[in-house]
Amino acid sequence: MNLFSDIRNLVLASLEILQSNGTLPKELNFSNVTVEPPRDASHGDMSTNAAMVLAKPAGMNPRLIADALSLLLVNDERVISADVAGPGFLNLCLKQDYWTSIIPFVLNMGTNYGRATIGTGIKVNVEYVSANPTGPLHVGHTRGAVFGDALASLLDFAGFDVTREYYINDGGAQVDVLARSVYLRYLEANGQAVEFVDGTYPGDYLVELGVDLKNKYGDSLVDKPETEWIAELRLFATEKMMDLIRSDLALLGIRMDVFFSEKSLYGTGLIEAALADLDGKGLVYQGVLEPPKGKKPDDWEPREQTLFKSTEHGDDVDRPIAKSDGSWTYFAPDIAYHFDKVQRGFDQLIDIFGADHGGYVKRMKAAVSALSNQQVSLDIKLTQLVKLYKNGEPFKMSKRAGTFVTLRDVVEQVGPDVTRFVMLTRKNDAPLDFDFAKVQEQSKDNPVFYVQYAHARISSVLSKAKDANMKIDVKTFKSLKHPSEITVIKKLAEWPRLLELAAKHNEPHRVAFYLYELAGDFHALWNIGKEAPETRFLQEDNPELSAEKLSMVSAVQLTIAAGLTILGVAPIDEMR
RNA sequence: GCACCCGUAGCUCAGCUGGAUAGAGCACCUGACUUCGAAUCAGGGGGUCACAGGUUCGAAUCCUGUCGGGUGUACCA
Numbered sequence: 001m002n003l004f005s006d007i008r009n010l011v012l013a014s015l016e017i018l019q020s021n022g023t024l025p026k027e028l029n030f031s032n033v034t035v036e037p038p039r040d041a042s043h044g045d046m047s048t049n050a051a052m053v054l055a056k057p058a059g060m061n062p063r064l065i066a067d068a069l070s071l072l073l074v075n076d077e078r079v080i081s082a083d084v085a086g087p088g089f090l091n092l093c094l095k096q097d098y099w100t101s102i103i104p105f106v107l108n109m110g111t112n113y114g115r116a117t118i119g120t121g122i123k124v125n126v127e128y129v130s131a132n133p134t135g136p137l138h139v140g141h142t143r144g145a146v147f148g149d150a151l152a153s154l155l156d157f158a159g160f161d162v163t164r165e166y167y168i169n170d171g172g173a174q175v176d177v178l179a180r181s182v183y184l185r186y187l188e189a190n191g192q193a194v195e196f197v198d199g200t201y202p203g204d205y206l207v208e209l210g211v212d213l214k215n216k217y218g219d220s221l222v223d224k225p226e227t228e229w230i231a232e233l234r235l236f237a238t239e240k241m242m243d244l245i246r247s248d249l250a251l252l253g254i255r256m257d258v259f260f261s262e263k264s265l266y267g268t269g270l271i272e273a274a275l276a277d278l279d280g281k282g283l284v285y286q287g288v289l290e291p292p293k294g295k296k297p298d299d300w301e302p303r304e305q306t307l308f309k310s311t312e313h314g315d316d317v318d319r320p321i322a323k324s325d326g327s328w329t330y331f332a333p334d335i336a337y338h339f340d341k342v343q344r345g346f347d348q349l350i351d352i353f354g355a356d357h358g359g360y361v362k363r364m365k366a367a368v369s370a371l372s373n374q375q376v377s378l379d380i381k382l383t384q385l386v387k388l389y390k391n392g393e394p395f396k397m398s399k400r401a402g403t404f405v406t407l408r409d410v411v412e413q414v415g416p417d418v419t420r421f422v423m424l425t426r427k428n429d430a431p432l433d434f435d436f437a438k439v440q441e442q443s444k445d446n447p448v449f450y451v452q453y454a455h456a457r458i459s460s461v462l463s464k465a466k467d468a469n470m471k472i473d474v475k476t477f478k479s480l481k482h483p484s485e486i487t488v489i490k491k492l493a494e495w496p497r498l499l500e501l502a503a504k505h506n507e508p509h510r511v512a513f514y515l516y517e518l519a520g521d522f523h524a525l526w527n528i529g530k531e532a533p534e535t536r537f538l539q540e541d542n543p544e545l546s547a548e549k550l551s552m553v554s555a556v557q558l559t560i561a562a563g564l565t566i567l568g569v570a571p572i573d574e575m576r
Numbered sequence: 577g578c579a580c581c582c583g584u585a586g587c588u589c590a591g592c593u594g595g596a597u598a599g600a601g602c603a604c605c606u607g608a609c610u611u612c613g614a615a616u617c618a619g620g621g622g623g624u625c626a627c628a629g630g631u632u633c634g635a636a637u638c639c640u641g642u643c644g645g646g647u648g649u650a651c652c653a
Contacts (some may be wrong), residue, residue, distance in 0.1 A: 031593090032593075034593080034595095036592070037592095038596080039591095039595085039597090039598085039599090049595065052595080052633070056633085062633075086596050086634095087595085087633055087634065088633080089596065091596095169653060171653090172652060173651085173652075173653070174652090175653095247636045282600085290649060290650090291650070292578080292649060293649095300650070303651065304649060315577070315579095316579060319650095320651060322651080324651055325651075327651085329653090345640090355580090355647060356647060356648070357647095357648080358580050358581070358648055359579075361582075362579075362580085381582085382647090384581080384646085384647090385646090385647090426589075427590085429581055429582075430589080432586075442615050443616095444602095444615080445601070445602065447601085449615075450601095450615090453616080456613085457613065460612070460613060461612050461613095464612055497592090501592060505593095506594085509590090510590095510592085513590060513591095516590095516601090517601085520601095523616055523617065524616090524618085525612095526612080526616070526617080527614085527617035528618090530617085531608085531618090537612060538612050575613085575615070
């Protein structure tokens with residue numbers, strides 16, 4: 001139940017009547033007609049731009065259209081008035097009963113209030129994290145993980161058929177480096193002194209892998225050449241690292257549906273098949289790229305290689321898919337991977353990248369566009385950097401200084417709920433400040449707390465009501481008239497509309513901001529009770545009145561819970 | 577050089593497929609607890625939406641250019 005789309009339907013039906021009686025011409029596109037909450041409450045309950053967007057195509061004065069529309073709308077039982085304002089806005093005033101009808105609906109739907117159908121029948125794949133399997137997740141991955149997961153939940157709530165997916169980069173040179181690093185730890189476990197050179201990973205997290213290997217092989221691998229152990233250690237180490245990453249993700253409550261291995265694309269013909277598809281479309285050729293303008297790399301030299309004509313699908317330059325020695329670039333398996341997603345029948349693909357990978361957006365979009373004959377859309381969301389602060393001081397991360405902050409560090413310090421909510425209080429493409437002190441503060445500066453507190457306060461009221469044997473489930477409302485009550489109810493009614501917009505734009509942060517606003521409206525209403533005792537939720541000598549108010553706050557609580565669940569944050573009943 | 581992201585109040589940021597007088601929090605000032613949790617609320621001051629053009633009934637929002645900041649820039653993943 002979406003009050004705004006209901007009224008929009010009423011507007012559209014009225015417009016059709018105006019067409020059939022000749023007031024408006026037959027051929028009109030109504031898709032731009034909106035019904036939205038007005039910025040200023042004094043403008044009424046809802047406003048529509050119908051007259052203005054139709055004025056030009058209909059060749060009519062917007063006020064004439066608005067007047068005619070107004071006459072029809074006021075006939076509807078939900079509408080009190082429809083006044084033309086400004087350049088042609090139609091401001092609607094709606095009956096009190098209509099607004100309050102949302103309350104029993106919410107109580108009936110519970111935390112499913114707001115579920116939408118805009119995604120029904122649409123298969124969407126959300127790929128996120130996809131960190132190299134060479135170590136634990138760090139704080140940078142955390143934002144992508146939280147964002148991707150919340151987006152997936154948001155789309156699920158909007159009715160999409162969602163698959164959460166992680167692409168394991170286990171096919172490249174960095175996995176060899178990992179294997180060598182583990183070998184060094186193995187030597188160490190056998191009592192040798194080792195040095196981490198050539199970019200090998202010195203992190204402690206590999207120590208136990210070295211011990212495991214010693215337990216398994218004793219010292220039998222110590223003097224063996226690399227060729228004898230590298231393949232096995234690669235496999236062993238990446239599996240261990242993926243276990244580590246899975247457990248890191250679990251700390252945030254994240255579970256992937258699919259882990260897709262890059263390695264599985266090699267030697268199986270999948271890369272060749274994807275490239276054959278592009279080749280069949282005339283998009284693969286042998287060529288030499290121009291040197292980049294501006295500062296030229298010192299070692300630049302013209303090389304002939306296999307190129308993908310990505311410029312035909314919106315890229316700036318064509319991109320290499322094979323190196324000059326004939327081996328694949330990283331881009332080739334990426335193409336194959338996305339080809340696989342297309343073949344699995346997804347209608348929409350979404351990739352979450354760190355902002356430092358922004359340079360790959362166009363080529364990936366070009367590849368998907370080409371591979372799917374422009375049938376499958378690829379939206380790439382970039383998550384910006386997280387700047388860490390401790391007590392207001394910027395906190396510099398350094399692997400060498402040992403001040404490298406992992407996902408586990410963050411979650412163990414502040415908890416999964418705080419981590420998730422804070423990461424979602426910014427648009428994904430805006431940098432985020434994360435202050436360890438501030439995010440744990442219990443005040444309204446901290447949106448996590450503020451929203452949780454509203455939920456907890458309602459739990460407190462409801463348990464008091466239960467002690468007093470108050471009923472909370474009613475269908476009709478007579479007492480909810482105070483402006484602060486109306487504000488809360490209207491905010492509740494906006495939830496389904498907001499959810500659809502957030503899903504349409506792939507922007508889960510809108511849910512976080514909405515919850516903050518809803519919590520704020522609720523806190524305001526709570527405090528009004530001091531000046532206006534008739535708005536207090538528990539009216540001890542008036543059970544009927546109490547039931548109406550308790551129904552309202554219960555609906556608020558359910559809506560907050562629904563929103564928090566999408567964000568992956570647990571609603572709590574008591575602050576500690 | 578080129579591409580992408582960003583530029584909104586002193587600070588941190590929202591701003592709906594283009595809508596009416598641009599919002600919130602922090603900070604600053606003034607008020608509200610014999611209470612269903614004051615961990616909260618009410619009120620006040622504070623903005624040339626970086627700048628200049630354009631599109632139109634209407635632009636913070638779309639287009640072009642300029643300035644400023646971030647990121648990425650050939651066979652690395």
